[in-house]
Amino acid sequence: MNLTIDPEICTGCGSCEDTCPYEAIEVVDGLAVTNESCTLCGACVEVCPVEAITLPPKTAESQPDTGDYKGVWVFCEQRRGQLHSVGLELLGKGRELADQLGNELVAVIFGHNLDGMTPDLVRHGADKVLSVSDPALEHFTDDVYGQVLSSLIKEKKPEIVLCGATALGRSFFPGVAAMVGTGLTADCTELAIDPKNNQLLQTRPAFGGNIMATIVCPHHRPQMATVRPKVMRKPKPREDRGEIVDLRLPQGVEALSRVVDSIEETSQSALLAEAEIIVTAGRGIQDPKNLDLIRDLAELLGGAVGATRGVVDSGWIPYAHQVGQTGRTVSPKLYVAIGVSGAVQHVVGMQSSQVIVAVNNDPEASIFDVATYGLVGDLFEVVPAMIQRLKSAQGLG
Amino acid sequence: MRTLVCIKQVPDTKNIKIDPETNTLIRQGVESIVNPFDLFACEAALALKDQLGGTVTAMTMGPPQAESALREVMGLGVDDAGLLADQAFAGSDTWATSYTLAKGAEKLGPFDLIVCGKQAIDGDTAQVGPEMAARLNIPYVSFVRRIVSCDGQEMTVERLMDDGYDVVTFKLPALVTVVKEIGEVRVPSFKNKMKAKKCPVPVYGAADLGAEESSCGLEGSPTRVVRIFAPKPRDNREKWEGEPEELAVRVLKRLSADKIITAAID
Numbered sequence A: 001m002n003l004t005i006d007p008e009i010c011t012g013c014g015s016c017e018d019t020c021p022y023e024a025i026e027v028v029d030g031l032a033v034t035n036e037s038c039t040l041c042g043a044c045v046e047v048c049p050v051e052a053i054t055l056p057p058k059t060a061e062s063q064p065d066t067g068d069y070k071g072v073w074v075f076c077e078q079r080r081g082q083l084h085s086v087g088l089e090l091l092g093k094g095r096e097l098a099d100q101l102g103n104e105l106v107a108v109i110f111g112h113n114l115d116g117m118t119p120d121l122v123r124h125g126a127d128k129v130l131s132v133s134d135p136a137l138e139h140f141t142d143d144v145y146g147q148v149l150s151s152l153i154k155e156k157k158p159e160i161v162l163c164g165a166t167a168l169g170r171s172f173f174p175g176v177a178a179m180v181g182t183g184l185t186a187d188c189t190e191l192a193i194d195p196k197n198n199q200l201l202q203t204r205p206a207f208g209g210n211i212m213a214t215i216v217c218p219h220h221r222p223q224m225a226t227v228r229p230k231v232m233r234k235p236k237p238r239e240d241r242g243e244i245v246d247l248r249l250p251q252g253v254e255a256l257s258r259v260v261d262s263i264e265e266t267s268q269s270a271l272l273a274e275a276e277i278i279v280t281a282g283r284g285i286q287d288p289k290n291l292d293l294i295r296d297l298a299e300l301l302g303g304a305v306g307a308t309r310g311v312v313d314s315g316w317i318p319y320a321h322q323v324g325q326t327g328r329t330v331s332p333k334l335y336v337a338i339g340v341s342g343a344v345q346h347v348v349g350m351q352s353s354q355v356i357v358a359v360n361n362d363p364e365a366s367i368f369d370v371a372t373y374g375l376v377g378d379l380f381e382v383v384p385a386m387i388q389r390l391k392s393a394q395g396l397g
Numbered sequence B: 001m002r003t004l005v006c007i008k009q010v011p012d013t014k015n016i017k018i019d020p021e022t023n024t025l026i027r028q029g030v031e032s033i034v035n036p037f038d039l040f041a042c043e044a045a046l047a048l049k050d051q052l053g054g055t056v057t058a059m060t061m062g063p064p065q066a067e068s069a070l071r072e073v074m075g076l077g078v079d080d081a082g083l084l085a086d087q088a089f090a091g092s093d094t095w096a097t098s099y100t101l102a103k104g105a106e107k108l109g110p111f112d113l114i115v116c117g118k119q120a121i122d123g124d125t126a127q128v129g130p131e132m133a134a135r136l137n138i139p140y141v142s143f144v145r146r147i148v149s150c151d152g153q154e155m156t157v158e159r160l161m162d163d164g165y166d167v168v169t170f171k172l173p174a175l176v177t178v179v180k181e182i183g184e185v186r187v188p189s190f191k192n193k194m195k196a197k198k199c200p201v202p203v204y205g206a207a208d209l210g211a212e213e214s215s216c217g218l219e220g221s222p223t224r225v226v227r228i229f230a231p232k233p234r235d236n237r238e239k240w241e242g243e244p245e246e247l248a249v250r251v252l253k254r255l256s257a258d259k260i261i262t263a264a265i266d
């Protein structure tokens, strides 16, 4: 299958050529042509100023009637008897979607001895909780979790199934999608219902955050998506009014792997992901000894210390502190970027922070494109002044 | 022990930028590289080979020029390779990709172990490995940071979790996806590089794999991209210039007034 480029419409302007991430399209004799590198990603379709390019149409499929599938499910992860907050955040979003579709919101939870956690799911918006408690689910394994969830989905036919993009969710959810035979969109930053056809519009960053893509799953059900922690807001708890349904382990579940040990290790990078305030050092600090400035400011603000890859690669601070595409994704209330240029790989890891403050002496630095408050100045002057002011506010001098 | 490594050739995302005026991707100077995480997958497979003997095969689904990615990893010591290339594969989402790769694994195999990278940097989905395992109906473990033991029959690994790590045991054949902690990638040797130049890389199309065209590529993909756009800039941005002291106090006052920080600054 190929892209269709209408020769009557194409002006040979070259926008598509400049945009294609795969060098798969070029203008030859005033007309755009594709080569075999084309992956049909659609980037050129969007940029063509005259709408000359179209993706090949999808032939109608003999799919099960998507109308049989009803309800919004949220898989709520628990580890060691603790609910992960991303499940509650997704119940908030799920409530919105379910209300829009006029259907029920169902929380799904697996583990052993779950009674202490299920009421919280109802309080955060679930109409119903499907709780599967069994010793076989005490420890997470991809195979058992995957088989149980896919068998529930096949039996009860939900329209939408959401899951947190934690290590656990990112690992077992794709297996479920493959077993059920449907599409899955990872790490969505936005979910909405298309009022025209009730499809789930799943928006996520692609190409390292350089572009955003909205994805749909038109002919397969359920529509499945994962969302990273702290992207959606946790709803306010409300009066209980949901129902808790205890289910047994479905027949035929077979364990293919076994957890022989589970070690809890609150790593530095986990602390970073949880922190409400993060102060990040960029290469602008120039010398590892100047990390003390960053640490002092972080401590006075009650926050954690982050770093760019530039700083980590220089060996000034361990990798666990790295924020960005190849580090942690964080979403604190306050993110303070000091001497950080704002490379896209860094920005994708922190752009959903509620407030971003940047200190940089280059007024053109791209960090200012995302900073709520951009301070153009020398960090060696601005940061000590901030430290001084905070110290005096806290009666420290 | 026969191991398969799945690698992907990706555009080097660090060079992709958005033209702020037209909101389009600027492709200038974008090279193709082997997905960095897949080099760790190769390293994991080669380390096992060093220990247990056997062979390591690399496989990729991509356009014809993805052959260069296969040759690159042969330079690290990968023994042979297969390229899955067919116009019918274009436009694959993770579901169709995992279908094609599973078919490829059956064709090139059988294998005792399949190793994938944690994720590909162009899509960052981390889905293809688990989906492939589910299709092949073999056990899988994602985000493996260490192989504790492997005797060719059974394997024990450490899997990175958000709150620590789990030690997981399973029987082979199986699939793992690995993170960068698995070990530093070795340097290509001159001998292997020379060998890689000469080694034939067979190409398999949909028909060779016995793959249904309706399950491949765009046609076989349940998901569809309906819109691509530049991330929207944050609203309410302010840029301040002035005396450092003034800037420091001004921002702290604002943060305090908005209750973002607890310190009272007035």
Ligand SMILES: Cc1cc2nc3c(=O)[nH]c(=O)nc-3n(C[C@H](O)[C@H](O)[C@H](O)COP(=O)(O)OP(=O)(O)OC[C@H]3O[C@@H](n4cnc5c(N)ncnc54)[C@H](O)[C@@H]3O)c2cc1C
Residues within 6 Å of the ligand: A281, A282, A283, A284, A285, A307, A308, A309, A310, A311, A322, A323, A324, A325, A326, A327, A328, A338, A339, A340, A341, A342, A343, A344, A345, A346, A349, A359, A360, A361, A362, A365, A377, A378, A379, A380, B013, B014, B121
């Ligand atoms: C595949 C890939 C993945 C990557 N992943 C990540 C990632 O996860 N995280 C990450 O951070 N990066 C990542 N990078 C690297 C990224 O592209 C940038 O190189 C990096 O973020 C730059 O770090 P920096 O901002 O500290 O340094 P620089 O870009 O060197 O910026 C330093 C800034 O400090 C400012 N400055 C200098 N002196 C002062 C002063 N006295 N006062 C105030 N400001 C000053 C300068 O104006 C400049 O803007 C990745 C790159 C690639 C290719």
Ligand SMILES: Nc1ncnc2c1ncn2[C@@H]1O[C@H](COP(=O)(O)O)[C@@H](O)[C@H]1O
Residues within 6 Å of the ligand: B006, B007, B008, B035, B037, B038, B041, B059, B060, B061, B062, B094, B097, B101, B115, B116, B117, B118, B119, B120, B121, B123, B124, B125, B126, B127, B128, B129
């Ligand atoms: N086209 C492909 N060919 C071979 N392997 C792939 C391909 N796409 C993805 N993979 C493998 O699957 C992993 C995860 O990719 P992704 O799900 O795209 O993030 C990669 O690190 C590769 O090991």
